[in-house]
Amino acid sequence: MRFGIFYEHQLPRPWSARSEYQVLQNSLAQIELADRLGYDYAWVVEHHFLEEYSHSSAPEVFLGAASQRTQRIRLGHGIIQLPTNHPIRVAERVATLDLLSGGRVELGLGEGQGPVELHPFGARVREKRDVWEESVRALVPAFTRETWEWHGKYFDFPARNVIPKPYQKPHPPLWVACSNITTIGNAGQWGMGALGFQFVSPEAARAWVTRYYTNLTRHQAKLADYPVNPNIAMVSGFMCADTDAEAEEKAAGWTFFVFCLSHYGRHGIPNPGQGNMWELYQEWRHTEKAQETLRSGLIGSPETIRRRLREFEAAHVDQVILLNQAGRTTHEDICQSLELFAREVMPEFRGRDAEQQRWKADVLGDRVELVDVETEGHTRYAHQNEDIVRLTPDELKRKMAEKEATRGVENASRRALGDRDRVTGHGDGQ
Numbered sequence: 148m149r150f151g152i153f154y155e156h157q158l159p160r161p162w163s164a165r166s167e168y169q170v171l172q173n174s175l176a177q178i179e180l181a182d183r184l185g186y187d188y189a190w191v192v193e194h195h196f197l198e199e200y201s202h203s204s205a206p207e208v209f210l211g212a213a214s215q216r217t218q219r220i221r222l223g224h225g226i227i228q229l230p231t232n233h234p235i236r237v238a239e240r241v242a243t244l245d246l247l248s249g250g251r252v253e254l255g256l257g258e259g260q261g262p263v264e265l266h267p268f269g270a271r272v273r274e275k276r277d278v279w280e281e282s283v284r285a286l287v288p289a290f291t292r293e294t295w296e297w298h299g300k301y302f303d304f305p306a307r308n309v310i311p312k313p314y315q316k317p318h319p320p321l322w323v324a325c326s327n328i329t330t331i332g333n334a335g336q337w338g339m340g341a342l343g344f345q346f347v348s349p350e351a352a353r354a355w356v357t358r359y360y361t362n363l364t365r366h367q368a369k370l371a372d373y374p375v376n377p378n379i380a381m382v383s384g385f386m387c388a389d390t391d392a393e394a395e396e397k398a399a400g401w402t403f404f405v406f407c408l409s410h411y412g413r414h415g416i417p418n419p420g421q422g423n424m425w426e427l428y429q430e431w432r433h434t435e436k437a438q439e440t441l442r443s444g445l446i447g448s449p450e451t452i453r454r455r456l457r458e459f460e461a462a463h464v465d466q467v468i469l470l471n472q473a474g475r476t477t478h479e480d481i482c483q484s485l486e487l488f489a490r491e492v493m494p495e496f497r498g499r500d501a502e503q504q505r506w507k508a509d510v511l512g513d514r515v516e517l518v519d520v521e522t523e524g525h526t527r528y529a530h531q532n533e534d535i536v537r538l539t540p541d542e543l544k545r546k547m548a549e550k551e552a553t554r555g556v557e558n559a560s561r562r563a564l565g566d567r568d569r570v571t572g573h574g575d576g577q
Contacts, residue, residue: 148460148496148503151188151223151468152181152485153382156203159403159425159475167202171209173478175216180482182217184489185497188253189213190225190342190382190468195264196416199424200407207240214248222248225342225468226257226324230270230278234286234302235309242290242313250314255342256283257324263416277301280370287371290318320376328526331355331379335362338369340378342468344528345444345459351525352381352462360510361517377507378465384444384530385469386480387488391447397484398446400474402437403428405530443529445469449491456496463506 158170178189191209194201203209210222222244227237245252258275259265265272278301285297289309296306313319323334325343332355334341341359346352359379367375384401388394406428416422431437445452445467456467469488471481509515 148456148464148500149187149466150493151190151380151466152178152186153225153468153470154191154203154472155194155201155404157200157400157404157473158202159199160423170202174472175212177472177481177485178213178220179216181485182220184485185493186220186489188221188223188466188468190223192225193228194260195231196267197260197263197411198416198422200411207244210244211247214244214251221251221253223253224255226255228259228264229256229282230259230265230275231268234282235289235304237286238289238309241319242311245313245315245319246311252315252319253322254319255322255324257326260411263411283370287318287373317374321373322376328355328528332358332362335359336366336368338363338367338375340376340380342380343382344530345381345383347525347527347529349458349462352459352464354520354522354525356463357517357520358522361519364511364513377511380466380468381459381464382468382470384446385471385484386446387449387452387484387492389448391451394447395441397476397480398441398444398471399432400471400476401444401446402432402440403474404470405440406431440530449487452488453492453495456492460496460499463503465503
């Protein structure tokens, strides 16, 4: 098993004139520390307009800075939004970062969060999957061909040599964001690494890992000509401390992360610049659901985290990506957590990574027969509950239809009440 760290660049209100400067500087220092401690990956998201939840709108700039302060750690786009970026610009920026870092880039590709992010760029939610697929097809050949053109539904450009070319040949490994768990199966079909959240249980992990590798080996349908990247990585809330109680106390930022994820997904944004997610979060943070969220992550003493990791290791999860830059978790607590984990937990799993690589080679070489496990009933990530759910496109359509039907009934009731009030004189102000 390999280990990464994950950055949204969260910044709860209130802000000072130096808040954004400080969060970026602290994050760079943490990645530099992780590089020295032997962590394998540093992943950075791309989000737009999601105040407090993510101030990471230019990850290519941040990763460029990180490339000059590190030597070994892989630098991951987790992810670049394809509906809000032209494929040529993606190819140019990724290749430049790969050259600056000496070939350490991992390229995650995703669709974007929803209307909040997509609409200002002229992108539409209902088309984002189709745009994503076309963008992959238009993007990947630009890394290798000296002349490349594309004439599609969403992108159209004449023949050009897109320069520079990446340091890695043919290009950095490809990953896809799995914002709903079913996409893990799609990632296997596409031959890309799967970037998702922690599974709700080891049984769920086993089922979806099997589905991923079954699709990759038996039902592969790549979107372009690229090397297969057989990897499953899961992001988890994280805090390692001497005791479970201390870790849970320091890990409150993870509950802020989950609250914001749910709130933006369900309610969109308030008037720009006028919201306060931190204030809204205060009531929810003390609920039992918030405590369940803490218990779902890799949060605890070294022994507690080792025990949980062994279960996911047995399910053949390739990489665990640790998220503890969240909420108001302090820079000092983040660094101490990274140091303790690297010293007390990582060596055990690093020592068994060769076994995982042999298992994977046997699966890819058709020397291990995968027994398909039923994924029905395993369709949630560990941070999800009835309030914290990322819907699939079909589920979203049903949900919106239900809301419209409910709104129609409410409007009819209001009209009926209005008619009654006009007749009886019991309206507002009477």
